[in-house]
Amino acid sequence: MKSLSLLFLLLLAGQAFAHKPSDSYLVINSNAGNALIEGRWDIALRDLQLVLPLDQNGDGTITWGELRRQQRNLDATVLPTLTIEALHGEQRHACALNLTRLQAIDHVDGTYAALHWRGDCQRPPEQLAVGYQFLFDRDPSHHGLLRLEQRDTTLTAVFSNQHRNQLMSTDAGAQWQAFQGFIRQGVHHILIGYDHILFLLTLLFPAVLLWQRGGWQPAPTITGALTQTLAIVTAFTVTHSLTLALATLGIITLPTWLVESAIAITVALGAAANLVPRLFPKRWVMAFVFGLIHGLGFASVLADLGLTDSGIFLPLLGFNLGVELGQVAIVLLFVPAAYLVRETVAYRRVFVPVGSVAIIILAGVWLAERLSGA
Amino acid sequence: MTMYWQRRNETSLHYRDAVVEAFHPHVSESFSGTDKGAKIWRLLSVAVTLFLFCMAALASAAPYTPGGDHVVLARLPQVPATLQAPSPPSDLSAALALARSQIDYASAQGDPRFLGYAEATLAPFSQDMSSPAANLLMARIEQQRHQFARARHRLTRLLEQSPNQGQAWLMLANIDRVQGRLDEARQACQAASRTLPPTTVLLCQASVQAITGQREQAYRTLQALASSPAAPQGKSAQWLNTLSAEIALQQGRLELATEHLRDALQQAPDDPYLRYLQSDLWLASNQAQAVIRDLTNWQDREGALLRLAIAGQRLEHPQAQAWRQDYRAHMAADQDTGRQRHLREHARFLLEVESDPQGALTLARENWQQQRELADLRLLHASAMAADDQATLSQLQAFVDRYQVDDAQLTQPAKGASE
Numbered sequence: 101m102k103s104l105s106l107l108f109l110l111l112l113a114g115q116a117f118a119h120k121p122s123d124s125y126l127v128i129n130s131n132a133g134n135a136l137i138e139g140r141w142d143i144a145l146r147d148l149q150l151v152l153p154l155d156q157n158g159d160g161t162i163t164w165g166e167l168r169r170q171q172r173n174l175d176a177t178v179l180p181t182l183t184i185e186a187l188h189g190e191q192r193h194a195c196a197l198n199l200t201r202l203q204a205i206d207h208v209d210g211t212y213a214a215l216h217w218r219g220d221c222q223r224p225p226e227q228l229a230v231g232y233q234f235l236f237d238r239d240p241s242h243h244g245l246l247r248l249e250q251r252d253t254t255l256t257a258v259f260s261n262q263h264r265n266q267l268m269s270t271d272a273g274a275q276w277q278a279f280q281g282f283i284r285q286g287v288h289h290i291l292i293g294y295d296h297i298l299f300l301l302t303l304l305f306p307a308v309l310l311w312q313r314g315g316w317q318p319a320p321t322i323t324g325a326l327t328q329t330l331a332i333v334t335a336f337t338v339t340h341s342l343t344l345a346l347a348t349l350g351i352i353t354l355p356t357w358l359v360e361s362a363i364a365i366t367v368a369l370g371a372a373a374n375l376v377p378r379l380f381p382k383r384w385v386m387a388f389v390f391g392l393i394h395g396l397g398f399a400s401v402l403a404d405l406g407l408t409d410s411g412i413f414l415p416l417l418g419f420n421l422g423v424e425l426g427q428v429a430i431v432l433l434f435v436p437a438a439y440l441v442r443e444t445v446a447y448r449r450v451f452v453p454v455g456s457v458a459i460i461i462l463a464g465v466w467l468a469e470r471l472s473g474a
Numbered sequence: 475m476t477m478y479w480q481r482r483n484e485t486s487l488h489y490r491d492a493v494v495e496a497f498h499p500h501v502s503e504s505f506s507g508t509d510k511g512a513k514i515w516r517l518l519s520v521a522v523t524l525f526l527f528c529m530a531a532l533a534s535a536a537p538y539t540p541g542g543d544h545v546v547l548a549r550l551p552q553v554p555a556t557l558q559a560p561s562p563p564s565d566l567s568a569a570l571a572l573a574r575s576q577i578d579y580a581s582a583q584g585d586p587r588f589l590g591y592a593e594a595t596l597a598p599f600s601q602d603m604s605s606p607a608a609n610l611l612m613a614r615i616e617q618q619r620h621q622f623a624r625a626r627h628r629l630t631r632l633l634e635q636s637p638n639q640g641q642a643w644l645m646l647a648n649i650d651r652v653q654g655r656l657d658e659a660r661q662a663c664q665a666a667s668r669t670l671p672p673t674t675v676l677l678c679q680a681s682v683q684a685i686t687g688q689r690e691q692a693y694r695t696l697q698a699l700a701s702s703p704a705a706p707q708g709k710s711a712q713w714l715n716t717l718s719a720e721i722a723l724q725q726g727r728l729e730l731a732t733e734h735l736r737d738a739l740q741q742a743p744d745d746p747y748l749r750y751l752q753s754d755l756w757l758a759s760n761q762a763q764a765v766i767r768d769l770t771n772w773q774d775r776e777g778a779l780l781r782l783a784i785a786g787q788r789l790e791h792p793q794a795q796a797w798r799q800d801y802r803a804h805m806a807a808d809q810d811t812g813r814q815r816h817l818r819e820h821a822r823f824l825l826e827v828e829s830d831p832q833g834a835l836t837l838a839r840e841n842w843q844q845q846r847e848l849a850d851l852r853l854l855h856a857s858a859m860a861a862d863d864q865a866t867l868s869q870l871q872a873f874v875d876r877y878q879v880d881d882a883q884l885t886q887p888a889k890g891a892s893e
Binding site: 119120121122123140142145146149150155160161162163164165167168203204205207208209210211214216237238239240241242243245256258260 | 536537538539540541542543544545546547548549550551552558560583584585586587589590591593594597619774775776800803804806807808810811812813
């Protein structure tokens, strides 16, 4: 007959349970730049009573006095089932948690103990690693519902027997991550943006040379080569940062096809300047003027990345920084190599002129494409 | 060169997505599908409703310091201490006995915590299939939590190893029936016949026949069984009466259903399933007052609260608003807990109490992915009718045609649902 009683219970499959399952509610308050966190942990008295002798007089009720008398046990045995670590870069600091106040709170299925606590993480956290071990050995279906409240955002997570650890990004951490994301985007864009690289390299081809007696001669000192390089890179950076900012702020708006076509023209002109340097005596001026156009090109990429939710300043700064980092990397790879081979005929007589002609042709194709694509 | 240009555009788009994800790791849901407008609208209405629920739930939640040590914060349920033993028995047969009482208690009281305690009791014995009994109990726990896929997986594994576990076949049949895989359910009943007594197999078959175009035959079989010398006793007699009541309801014979139900309740007056079925019959026959009389003492149970809220609203009972608020709070607390929600009940609440057919339809559709009993079919049908959703109605019709489902509640909807 045992089997039959089981059979009958099978009928209940579609029937929902009435009481709530066992959940605790954990709120963590964290403010950017602050090493102190605080929070509240609401635990059902029915659940607490499984791990602490709450009903001391055995009358089937739990009074406020009975709960209050367990405050020390709550601090010593219950609170430690919650662990919080602050992550700051590569470092991890355990936040020491202390019970600061005990209250009661009513949830939908009855009264809970409200444990107010405070934690000292030593460093302002970028991420919080929260570990939760409460009650799973007694009730594996217990859940802990976590809410991380910050000034700008609220994140939620659920602890269960299978998921006892959660990693939560704080606002500070999220902003830093976003900033890093934009730096990576800037680097990435300058590295995949062939036209920007080509323009820069075209200007740098002769940085290790001098135009004398109708031909390119090796620069006599490294100082001269470095001064030229620095002048060109600085001029390019100043102006493209300027228009990048202006376009991102919406002060300048030009159609993409126009900007992209103009960029192709700048590449062609840069290469032409290597062939007839008398027409373009000051290369840094060229970098300065054409940088204005390249900045507009960067801006359209940045706009594609979407800024609406993260403000403008940080993404702009991060992206620009990334572009400069990528640019510096290119310069550091190219200039020393060019300096070493500057005296060879192959570099002065073949690489510079032939390369420049090839670049002019390439830029011409781009120009045609970009104009026709419009 | 064209390649270059295209590629660059693509990568920038790709990276935009990557960056957006990096900033908003929690925004992962996206709307897809063709009937976007209607869907978004529906989702929006559900979202607004749930938001209001959450606000209502939050508004009441502020910690306080009770007025004195004598203030009673909680009354503990009167449970034998053994059911909450701090350390589970290490002996298998003792563990099985304890887990069984814990599950029985959970069912009778509608208290899911005891399912968790039972899970802890069974934990040392349910890691592998060496104890079929422990796994059967675990499957029962999973099924009661509506973790049907998990339960089904466990049972199939168990049956691969021990195909003669009649009970496992029976449970599998039940899960398949609840989830609307009716052919598989029939086969599982058949497989159970190798090891289980014929009476049990008859009951199993009848439960499937009733919803697959053979309800008259199923009813006759049950009645013949009841008046035969082999008439089942005890729990299985109760099962027989319950099934008979449900088929009578399906035939639209409410008085006959009430009779069968009365017989069943005589054997188990406090059985929640029967009490709620009784209430639903009363609601279907305009006897809301009887529901309130019967369930007022059960207000701490969500299933009772739902029926009280429906009855209270129909009668404009002074308590109606309180029941409604209580149920809303339960629904809100059910959000974001990472658990299976009681979608059938929640959808019914939205339809019958909140007069929110769109919200009800959304939940009823979601529920239909999990549960496909007659009650779920009726609910989805009623929601789709109220929301005038032809796509859902024709989808339901396909299910009805495929299994030849014959239900008076669908052809002549219960008075209650449309009131």
